[in-house]
Amino acid sequence: MISVFGSKVGQEELAEVADSMSKQWLGTGPKIAAFEKEFAQRLRLQNTMVVSSGSNGLHLAVRILSLPPGSDVIVPSFTWVSCAHAVVLAGHHPVFCDVDVNTHNLTAETVAAAMTPNTRAIMIVHYAGLPVNMAEIMKFGLPVIEDAAHAVDSKIGDAHCGSIGDVGVYSFDAVKNLVMGEGGAVTTRNPKDADRARLLRYCGIGKSGFEASTGNRDRWWEYNIAEFFPKLLVSDINAGIGLAQLRKLDQLQAARRRMWNAYQDAFKDLSWLKRPVNAQAGEQHSYFTYVIRIPKRDQSAKALYDRGIYTTLRYHPLHMNRIYNSDAKLPNCEQLNLDALSIPLHPNLSDADLDKIITEVRNLPKCV
Numbered sequence: 001m002i003s004v005f006g007s008k009v010g011q012e013e014l015a016e017v018a019d020s021m022s023k024q025w026l027g028t029g030p031k032i033a034a035f036e037k038e039f040a041q042r043l044r045l046q047n048t049m050v051v052s053s054g055s056n057g058l059h060l061a062v063r064i065l066s067l068p069p070g071s072d073v074i075v076p077s078f079t080w081v082s083c084a085h086a087v088v089l090a091g092h093h094p095v096f097c098d099v100d101v102n103t104h105n106l107t108a109e110t111v112a113a114a115m116t117p118n119t120r121a122i123m124i125v126h127y128a129g130l131p132v133n134m135a136e137i138m139k140f141g142l143p144v145i146e147d148a149a150h151a152v153d154s155k156i157g158d159a160h161c162g163s164i165g166d167v168g169v170y171s172f173d174a175v176k177n178l179v180m181g182e183g184g185a186v187t188t189r190n191p192k193d194a195d196r197a198r199l200l201r202y203c204g205i206g207k208s209g210f211e212a213s214t215g216n217r218d219r220w221w222e223y224n225i226a227e228f229f230p231k232l233l234v235s236d237i238n239a240g241i242g243l244a245q246l247r248k249l250d251q252l253q254a255a256r257r258r259m260w261n262a263y264q265d266a267f268k269d270l271s272w273l274k275r276p277v278n279a280q281a282g283e284q285h286s287y288f289t290y291v292i293r294i295p296k297r298d299q300s301a302k303a304l305y306d307r308g309i310y311t312t313l314r315y316h317p318l319h320m321n322r323i324y325n326s327d328a329k330l331p332n333c334e335q336l337n338l339d340a341l342s343i344p345l346h347p348n349l350s351d352a353d354l355d356k357i358i359t360e361v362r363n364l365p366k367c368v
Contacts, residue, residue, distance in 0.1 A: 002357065004310045005175035005289070008252060008347035009241065016240030031239035036185075038246055043152075043160040045168070045187045047194030050239060051201055051232040054149045054171025054184035055082035060200060060232060061145045061167040061186055062090040062121075064193045071120035076106040077317040077333045079125045083147055084318050087123070095119065096319040098330040102277050104128065104291065104340075108136035114328075126151035126161050129177070129286025130279060134164045145169065149184075150288035152177045153253050157282055162187060172238075175346070177252065177286055178245045180238040201232040255347040256287035259354060263290055263345070266358045272365065274339075289314055290345040292361070297339045299368040304343075307360050307367075314342045 020031060032050050040048040051057045059082075062073065073087045077096040084094040097114035099106050104127040111122060122140060124132045125147040131154050137144055148154070148162035149171035155161065162168030168187045172180040188194050199206055204227035245252070267273050274293035279285040291314065294300050301311050317333040319326040344357055 006346035058086035
């Protein structure tokens, strides 16, 4: 079965893991700091810290904004559950907005339609790595959280996605463009928010026992707990994998871009298939997932599965999940729920895999 998502790891990642194990650095250690430094340098980020996952990074991002309790936070419905969960777990209310049916990104118009008197922040998602029009979103004058989980290599002009809003969040889980196994990162331009984020990610502890001991205190094992928050630390094992991935990210991205372009060319003559849009001039895409829109989507997905190609819908609209108790009517999200389908795109695909996928997708009208 050809997988829809995947990563590519090898000897470089193994060497980093072996190095950490030989030095007995199984928890948070020097490779965390090394990754934070190299990642921040590549993306020209300020105040960047590694956390245990992109999902937990979103929770942390909402928390450090210090919104009034019970605030409304606008969230695109066509995204992963962690976006809305982060809002709820911080004591606020997700208000779902629609997306553009072609870009799958929210827009200034869909945000405006979701505004309430209690709206205090906006969470955007650079879907599949295609940049949101950040200039238009920033005009609302509200704090903006950038979910750049798909957009580690995306740019708007010279600015990397994740660095434009008030807080940016990245994901390095096992299927993202840059993997750690599990992990993520949070970045902010506000040094005070960064200090608070670093405090929160270690259970809200204001000063560790080691830090206390350097002040010549008698009871150096004592520490101050400043806030309630879960532990979001990640290990040097994960950071080592991330370092190896970061150092070959250009190679990994070149493979994704080649596959994306192959699909775009192979499907351009199919009137029954809608291709994803490319990044605009002056922007850079990350090519996380390739989403087509087709009639008889469910039957098509089954036909591809029967031929050894796994596909999926990424994502089921959140406002349609009962847990959020939303009465929103979002026609574009609901349309995507009917006809959108992610087909395989990742660095582990072989040329033979790519040829098979193209052939089978082109043959779908004969199979459903």
